[in-house]
Amino acid sequence: MNGENRMLSERERQRYMRQLSLIGDEGQERLRSASVCVAGAGGLGSPVSLYLAAAGIGHIRLIDPDRVERSNLNRQVLHAEPDISRFKVESAADKLRALNPDIQIEPIPVAIHDENSLRMTSGMDLLVDALDSYQARYLLNRVAYIQNIPLVHAAVSGFHGQLTTVIPGETACLQCTMPYPPEGKSPPVLGATAGVVGILQALEVIKLLLHVGDVARNVLLVWDGKCGRLDQIPIERDPGCPVCGSSD
Amino acid sequence: MVTIKVRAFARFRELFGDSFEIQVSTPATMHSVIQAVGKRNERGLPELMDGEGKIIRSVIILVNRERITGERREEHSVAGGDEVAIYPPVAGG
Numbered sequence: 001m002n003g004e005n006r007m008l009s010e011r012e013r014q015r016y017m018r019q020l021s022l023i024g025d026e027g028q029e030r031l032r033s034a035s036v037c038v039a040g041a042g043g044l045g046s047p048v049s050l051y052l053a054a055a056g057i058g059h060i061r062l063i064d065p066d067r068v069e070r071s072n073l074n075r076q077v078l079h080a081e082p083d084i085s086r087f088k089v090e091s092a093a094d095k096l097r098a099l100n101p102d103i104q105i106e107p108i109p110v111a112i113h114d115e116n117s118l119r120m121t122s123g124m125d126l127l128v129d130a131l132d133s134y135q136a137r138y139l140l141n142r143v144a145y146i147q148n149i150p151l152v153h154a155a156v157s158g159f160h161g162q163l164t165t166v167i168p169g170e171t172a173c174l175q176c177t178m179p180y181p182p183e184g185k186s187p188p189v190l191g192a193t194a195g196v197v198g199i200l201q202a203l204e205v206i207k208l209l210l211h212v213g214d215v216a217r218n219v220l221l222v223w224d225g226k227c228g229r230l231d232q233i234p235i236e237r238d239p240g241c242p243v244c245g246s247s248d
Numbered sequence: 249m250v251t252i253k254v255r256a257f258a259r260f261r262e263l264f265g266d267s268f269e270i271q272v273s274t275p276a277t278m279h280s281v282i283q284a285v286g287k288r289n290e291r292g293l294p295e296l297m298d299g300e301g302k303i304i305r306s307v308i309i310l311v312n313r314e315r316i317t318g319e320r321r322e323e324h325s326v327a328g329g330d331e332v333a334i335y336p337p338v339a340g341g
Contacts, residue, residue, distance in 0.1 A: 040341050042341055044341045132340055134339060155339055157340045158259065160259055160338055162258075178306065178308075179305075179317065180306040181306060181339065182336065182339045186340070187339060189340045194340075194341075222257050224261060226261075226262060227266075233257065233308065233310065234310070236315060238317065
């Protein structure tokens with residue numbers, strides 16, 4: 001938490017009026033005090049960060065090394081035609097600041113790798129996996145475990161998506177859940193699929209920060225957009241997991 | 249022959265059907281069950297098994313809601329009445 005604990009301003013009261021009766025001043029202040037790292041500013045990162053910014057998450061760190069391409073625009077709804085060739089995190093930051101000037105957006109246009117992963121995630125209350133490669137996902141999972149930071153994972157393909165929330169030391173981690181990455185690169189993705197699943201991720205983040213409801217612990221939520229169904233697949237910690245197996 | 253219940257999720261639901269039963273010769277193994285599922289749709293078979301006829305490693309398989317993992321899961325015994333659930337994890341962001 002970033003330690004800002006002043007009372008809500010009149011502007012904040014107006015902005016959050018329709019949710020204050022739901023979560024209270026205390027809940028809103030909790031969201032404002034939170035620091036969330038969104039790794040990936042693409043198909044999932046766009047809806048996640050939009051809804052986190054709108055909800056009033058006080059500090060959003062956006063990490064992505066890529067620049068906007070025209071072929072991103074069917075699903076990466078934070079970016080538009082004039083943003084082509086800009087860093088995605090810079091394009092995203094502009095939109096998020098316009099949406100909510102009362103929060104801090106920290107765009108970092110680099111890739112997460114072994115050497116910088118601790119620095120990229122330090123001081124964060126939550127990590128959001130909105131990445132597009134399992135190599136980077138496994139690294140984020142490891143660093144979440146090392147730093148004891150909850151991680152909300154999601155991935156999408158076509159009309160389908162999946163989500164799980166990792167609480168280090170308590171739940172199955174991403175490596176337990178998917179010890180082998182799916183094959184293939186750059187699957188087709190419908191923008192609406194990334195939208196549904198990304199917004200589910202934002203909801204997980206908000207629930208985790210507010211300690212309300214149930215999150216997807218030890219369960220893989222599977223969104224089937226063709227049938228309009230959300231299924232739950234039980235998952236469990238693997239005692240032999242190279243990341244989290246030796247704890248307890 | 250034994251009857252195995254299968255539940256398929258997401259892309260596998262699209263390829264093989266939502267919830268169905270298959271007949272497999274005894275002794276039934278995970279390999280024979282997955283092979284029988286693949287026969288329901290030739291187009292879908294490459295998403296379940298590789299060119300050598302091995303179950304693709306990333307595919308999540310549960311029997312009676314219990315995860316079946318490890319190098320020897322092909323040989324895992326499956327009994328009549330068991331429910332096998334299959335899901336192919338996705339990668340895009």
